[in-house]
Every structure is written in structure tokens, then in C-alpha cells.
Amino acid sequence: MAQEKQPQRKKIEATGQMMKIMSDYFYDLNDAAKAPDRKVAWCTSVGPAELLRAMGFAVHFPENHAAMLGATRMATELIPEATTIGYSPDICSYLTADIGAYLKGVSPLAKAYPGIEAPPRPDILVYNTNQCRDVQDWFSWYAKELDVPCIGITSPKNFTNVTDILIDDVTRQIEALIPTLEKISGQPLELQRLRETVALSRECTELWRQVLETAAASPAPLTFFDGTIHMGPAVVLRGTRQAVDYYQQLLTELTQRMTDKVGAVDSEKHRIYWEGMPVWGRLRQHSELFAELQASVLVSTYCSSWIFPDFDAKDPIRSMAKAYLGLFIVRSDSYKEEYIKEMLRKFHIDGIIYHDAKTCPCNSNSRYGMPQRLEKETGIPSQVISGDLNDLRCVSDEQTRTNVEAFIEQLEERR
Amino acid sequence: MTEPVYVGLDMGASRTKVAVIDRHGVLIGHAVKKSGIDFAATATFCLDASLEMAGVNRDDISDAVATGYGRNNVAFVTEKSKTEIGCHAKGCHYSFAGEITIIDIGGQDNKIIKLDAEGRRDSFKMNRKCAAGTGAFLEEMSSRLDIPLDEMNNLARQATEMIKLGSYCTVFSATEVLENIRHGKPVADIIKGIFYSMIQRVLEMDSLTEKVVLSGGVVAHNPYLVEMAAELIGRPVLIPEFPQFTGAHGAALYALDAVTNTGEDSKKL
Numbered sequence: 075m076a077q078e079k080q081p082q083r084k085k086i087e088a089t090g091q092m093m094k095i096m097s098d099y100f101y102d103l104n105d106a107a108k109a110p111d112r113k114v115a116w117c118t119s120v121g122p123a124e125l126l127r128a129m130g131f132a133v134h135f136p137e138n139h140a141a142m143l144g145a146t147r148m149a150t151e152l153i154p155e156a157t158t159i160g161y162s163p164d165i166c167s168y169l170t171a172d173i174g175a176y177l178k179g180v181s182p183l184a185k186a187y188p189g190i191e192a193p194p195r196p197d198i199l200v201y202n203t204n205q206c207r208d209v210q211d212w213f214s215w216y217a218k219e220l221d222v223p224c225i226g227i228t229s230p231k232n233f234t235n236v237t238d239i240l241i242d243d244v245t246r247q248i249e250a251l252i253p254t255l256e257k258i259s260g261q262p263l264e265l266q267r268l269r270e271t272v273a274l275s276r277e278c279t280e281l282w283r284q285v286l287e288t289a290a291a292s293p294a295p296l297t298f299f300d301g302t303i304h305m306g307p308a309v310v311l312r313g314t315r316q317a318v319d320y321y322q323q324l325l326t327e328l329t330q331r332m333t334d335k336v337g338a339v340d341s342e343k344h345r346i347y348w349e350g351m352p353v354w355g356r357l358r359q360h361s362e363l364f365a366e367l368q369a370s371v372l373v374s375t376y377c378s379s380w381i382f383p384d385f386d387a388k389d390p391i392r393s394m395a396k397a398y399l400g401l402f403i404v405r406s407d408s409y410k411e412e413y414i415k416e417m418l419r420k421f422h423i424d425g426i427i428y429h430d431a432k433t434c435p436c437n438s439n440s441r442y443g444m445p446q447r448l449e450k451e452t453g454i455p456s457q458v459i460s461g462d463l464n465d466l467r468c469v470s471d472e473q474t475r476t477n478v479e480a481f482i483e484q485l486e487e488r489r
Numbered sequence: 490m491t492e493p494v495y496v497g498l499d500m501g502a503s504r505t506k507v508a509v510i511d512r513h514g515v516l517i518g519h520a521v522k523k524s525g526i527d528f529a530a531t532a533t534f535c536l537d538a539s540l541e542m543a544g545v546n547r548d549d550i551s552d553a554v555a556t557g558y559g560r561n562n563v564a565f566v567t568e569k570s571k572t573e574i575g576c577h578a579k580g581c582h583y584s585f586a587g588e589i590t591i592i593d594i595g596g597q598d599n600k601i602i603k604l605d606a607e608g609r610r611d612s613f614k615m616n617r618k619c620a621a622g623t624g625a626f627l628e629e630m631s632s633r634l635d636i637p638l639d640e641m642n643n644l645a646r647q648a649t650e651m652i653k654l655g656s657y658c659t660v661f662s663a664t665e666v667l668e669n670i671r672h673g674k675p676v677a678d679i680i681k682g683i684f685y686s687m688i689q690r691v692l693e694m695d696s697l698t699e700k701v702v703l704s705g706g707v708v709a710h711n712p713y714l715v716e717m718a719a720e721l722i723g724r725p726v727l728i729p730e731f732p733q734f735t736g737a738h739g740a741a742l743y744a745l746d747a748v749t750n751t752g753e754d755s756k757k758l
């Protein structure tokens with residue numbers, strides 16, 4: 075492939091507004107940690123954030139902080155700090171980077187937001203193991219270190235259908251969290267407030283779905299790489315008005331792009347599905363690499379994981395259980411394959427890239443024969459690239475480039 | 490006036506290969522050298538040597554394409570590049586028509602590429618970021634044992650048994666080799682195990698189709714490895730005439746295609 079082409083990517087105008095609401099969010103968290111009358115909870119990305127928000131907690135998401143460590147390329151230097159206290163470089167590099175940052179006393183928040191020194195000190199840690207066991211280990215370490223309670227949901231795993239038995243189980247586990255949370259927050263759970271929060275979460279994720287689905291248009295107005303940035307509010311501000319307002323604005327911009335037939339990548343020729351996590355420290359390079367090749371990586375499992383159609387204000391706790399169980403990562407391969415097949419169809423995909431992330435087996439779906447099975451069934455070719463979400467020692471830029479270029483060459487040959 | 494020629498430069502991480510072909514695609518000149526630290530100087534050396542072998546000079550070059558790890562470092566020759574996957578596929582398809590699986594074993598990486606009957610790629614796989622199954626593994630073992638590679642090939646043939654190595658890792662494998670030497674195991678049997686471990690790592694990367702082509706510098710210089718591969722696969726394997734030059738040859742064929750397709754002689758130099 076000729077290298078002289080300049081990458082052509084379109085900037086999203088709403089980015090400024092997103093930066094603002096993210097900044098407000100981080101300052102509010104920082105204030106909450108200092109205010110004697112406010113409480114801070116740490117929560118996993120698909121943990122019971124709705125419950126925590128409804129009970130007045132300011133909610134911090136360590137995974138978001140860890141992704142920032144990755145995106146700012148601080149992670150690789152910090153992971154060894156966690157290794158020295160016994161956390162293997164083979165386990166979740168969100169965990170190792172985040173604990174490493176704590177041990178070293180550094181944070182990307184300090185650079186981005188003057189006046190903030192570190193993530194807010196928690197009053198309680200709340201996990202859901204629906205994504206992996208590492209989150210429980212991660213939070214447990216902080217629980218000991220900071221001497222704060224750590225509670226959570228131990229999720230069923232690898233099921234195909236979200237059955238009533240599973241929903242009953244998780245519903246009861248969520249309910250069991252309430253007394254401890256009430257004790258720490260000092261206030262009882264108000265059901266009406268929970269309903270409102272769940273309604274806002276539903277609205278937020280519905281808008282996020284519509285945002286992502288604009289990429290079904292040809293050319294696609296946004297890419298996976300844009301998505302990883304713009305999903306910030308859907309992750310950390312789920313259940314708030316700000317997130318809803320933001321996605322309305324973003325959706326308007328992208329709908330206009332669709333009408334004007336403006337693609338995120340100039341002269342889009344190949345439509346690619348991304349399966350797996352982003353390589354946070356290489357977002358820009360990867361985005362440019364595909365754009366150079368006129369390939370639009372326009373949809374992903376990862377960004378789409380923050381769509382929760384099951385939230386229902388009428389039955390808040392049970393619908394939360396259903397939503398947390400509905401998550402892609404916690405399902406069986408047969409469910410995952412049906413899901414991906416539907417996405418390939420809906421978004422008119424020409425090829426799939428699987429990112430095999432060294433330290434996150436749960437998000438690396440290329441390890442149990444899925445690429446081969448899906449390729450056989452759909453005829454859509456795929457390519458696995460080895461890398462990692464945060465640990466750049468596991469990333470070979472040259473190998474990635476060669477793999478991606480050769481894959482696009484292969485798609486060209488087949489056109 | 491001499492006929493125009495087409496050049497392929499394969500800038501590998503360990504060796505640089507240049508191929509010169511005529512307008513029928515026939516390889517008429519080639520040269521190889523360790524890539525070293527100055528890619529440009531190595532490319533220049535190989536280019537001039539292969540042109541000399543072909544009996545032409547730089548003015549006769551109609552077009553050139555670069556491939557390999559350093560493909561973007563030879564802009565003074567050409568800005569056109571193709572991946573090594575594409576070039577190996579093209580080079581092997583030129584030698585062997587029909588549906589084939591190519592196993593390319595290079596100094597730093599290896600690949601398995603599957604082609605359909607028209608020479609289009611069905612799939613390809615590259616090794617993970619690991620020396621297992623690459624030339625680097627053999628070189629490391631050769632230096633640990635202090636036995637040159639060609640001698641290792643001869644010794645392996647004299648083995649009466651094979652001592653299998655249990656590990657993926659080059660460092661662990663080296664320790665295992667030393668352990669076996671300490672226990673007085675015959676060196677020939679150990680070396681056979683080294684070759685076995687190497688080819689096994691490559692074969693487990695993907696399934697194979699009926700016709701298997703072996704290419705790459707490691708294949709060119711280790712005839713024993715080829716014999717063992719055929720034995721493990723259970724049928725004879727195909728080897729291009731110049732296995733080390735399939736990538737460079739493929740790149741040159743792309744250069745020829747570009748001129749044939751556009752009808753233009755781009756005179757890049």
C-alpha cells in the first residue's frame with residue numbers, strides 16, 4: 075500500500091461540549107470527596123451505578139481512570155509498580171495500571187484538570203463481576219489499602235439466554251447491597267428517585283444506540299475510534315440529565331452528516347467491524363492507519379456494550395438486573411456470534427478485526443474459534459491483531475500495520 | 490537498447506533481498522545481504538548487485554515496488570509498497586498455480602497464507618510477537634551450542650532419536666537444551682528436537698490445504714527443516730526455485746503489473 079496518502083478524518087464538533095461535561099463531572103467528584111456531607115462510591119463500568127446515583131453517591135469509575143492512563147500512555151510505565159507487589163503483568167492491565175498509578179501517586183486527571191490531584195477517595199467500593207473477576211480483585215485491593223467496605227454482585231457467566239432464574243439471582247444480589255449503601259450514605263433509598271435515575275439511564279443508552287447506528291449509513295459518519303472517546307458520558311454519566319442532553323446534541327450533528335453524506339473517513343471503501351477493546355495508547359495511530367487505507371472501522375462490540383434496552387423505570391431493580399445480565403461480555407459464544415452476525419448485516423460489514431488483548435481474555439473473543447466459525451458462516455473475512463488495551467509492551471506497531479495493510483489488500487482483491 | 494526490467498525490494502528485519510525480473514516475470518537477477526542498521530546502503534548494494542547479475546543498469550528499471558519491514562525506508566528507489574503477505578502470495582502463485590498454502594519462515598517472523606486457485610488470498614496468519622518458530626530461534630540455538638547452522642542441518646540427519654523440547658519460549662528452550670547436554674544426551678538428537686520444535690510452532694498456527702509451499706530465508710538455508718516439515722505434514726512440500734526471494738520476486742511482479750495495467754513506464758529512478 076502506498077504510504078504517501080495523508081489520513082483523512084473528520085472532527086466531531088460536539089467534542090467541545092463533551093469535554094466540558096466530562097470536566098464538570100471530574101470536578102464534581104473531586105468536590106464530593108472533600109465535602110463532609112457527600113459520599114463517593116467507586117463502581118465497575120456495568121455495576122449498579124443507577125442505585126448509587128439514586129442514593130446520592132458521587133460515582134467514580136476506576137476503569138475510566140485506567141483507560142485514561144492508557145490513552146495518555148502513562149500505563150506502561152506504571153504497570154511494573156503493581157507487578158512488584160505481586161500482580162502479574164499477564165492480568166488486567168487496567169488493574170495493574172490503576173494500582174500502579176496509586177502506588178506512584180500519579181494520575182492523568184492531575185494533568186488534564188488543574189486542581190485535581192488524584193481520583194476521589196471512596197467511601198465504598200461496589201463491583202459487578204459480569205465482565206470479569208479482575209474487577210473484584212482490583213476493588214478488594216483498594217478496600218484493604220483504604221480501609222473502606224467493598225461489596226458487589228457475583229454475576230452468572232457464559233449463559234445464552236437471560237432467564238428468570240438468573241434475573242432473580244441478580245435482583246436479590248442488588249437488593250442485598252441496599253442496607254450497606256443506606257448505612258454509608260446516611261439516607262434510605264427512595265424508590266421514586268431510583269425510577270427517575272433508571273429512566274435517565276434508559277434514555278441515555280437509547281440515544282447512544284441511535285448515535286452508533288448512524289454508522290449504518292454509507293459513508294459512516296463516525297468511527298469506532300470516535301466512539302471510544304464519545305462513549306465517556308455513557309459510561310460515567312449514565313443516569314444523569316447531562317449525558318442525555320449531550321447525546322441529543324451529538325445525534326443531531328451525526329444525523330446532519332448522514333443527510334449531507336459526510337463520512338468520518340474520506341472516500342470510504344471498506345467497512346470494518348472491530349471486535350475487542352481499543353488499544354488506548356494507539357487510538358490516533360490506528361484511526362489514521364485505517365483512514366489511510368480508506369477503511370472505516372465503523373462499529374464495534376465494545377462501544378455497543380453500553381446500550382441497555384432493558385432498563386425500565388416501572389420495575390427499576392429487576393430491570394437493572396436484566397440490563398447487567400444482558401451485557402455481551404457475560405454471554406456464551408453462541409449468543410455472541412448471533413449478536414455479531416446481526417451487526418455485520420445491519421452495518422454492511424466487509425471485514426472484521428479481532429483485537430486479541432493480552433491481558434483481557436474476557437474481551438478477546440478470538441481465542442475459542444469464533445473468527446473461524448463466523449467466517450465460515452458469513453463468508454466475511456477476519457483478521458486477528460495481537461496487542462493490549464493498556465500495556466504497550468504487548469503491542470508491535472509494525473506487526474499491526476502489516477496485518478492491517480495486508481488485510482485491506484485482501485479485501486481489495488476480493489472486491 | 491536493453492529490455493526494461495522490474496524490481497522488487499524485500500526489506501526484511503534480518504535480510505534485505507532484491508529481485509530483478511524481465512517483462513515475462515522471470516527472475517534474472519537477485520542479491521541478498523544482512524539488513525544491518527543502514528537500510529538505504531544495504532538496499533543500494535543489493536539493487537546494484539542484482540542489476541549487474543541481470544546485465545542491466547538503473548536506467549533500465551521500468552518500475553519498482555518495496556515490501557518487508559523496511560518498505561517505507563527506500564523512498565529513494567520507490568514509494569510504492571505492498572505488504573510482505575501480498576508479495577509472498579504473488580511470488581509463490583507465480584511458481585505454483587492453483588490453490589496453495591504458503592508457509593513462509595523468515596528471520597523474525599513467519600506467516601501462513603492461503604490462496605485460492607486464482608491466487609487471491611483467502612486468509613493469512615502471522616506469528617504472535619514471539620521468536621518461537623522463527624529464524625531467530627534457530628540462530629539463538631546455534632549460538633548457544635556454538636554450532637553453525639549448516640552443521641546443525643548435517644548433525645540432525647545423524648540423529649538416532651529425537652529429544653523434544655517442551656517449551657514455547659526461546660530462553661526456556663535454551664535452558665532445556667543445556668540441561669540435556671549436561672545429562673549427556675547426544676547432540677544430534679537434541680538438534681533434531683530443535684528443528685522439530687521450530688517447525689511444530691509454525692504448523693500449529695493454521696490448518697493446511699493440499700498443496701503446501703515453503704518459502705523464506707530459513708527454508709533456503711535449512712534443507713533439513715524442509716525434510717522434517719514434509720514428514721510432519723505427511724506429503725511432499727513444494728519449494729520455489731529461490732525460496733529466499735519469493736517476497737522480492739512478488740514485489741517485482743507487482744511492479745510489472747502496475748506497468749502492464751496502466752501501460753505506463755513510470756521510471757521511478
Ligand code: SF4
Pocket residue numbers: 137166167168169205206207208209433434435436437463
Ligand atoms: S474486562 Fe478486561 S479490561 Fe475490563 S476490568 Fe476485566 S480484565 Fe480488565
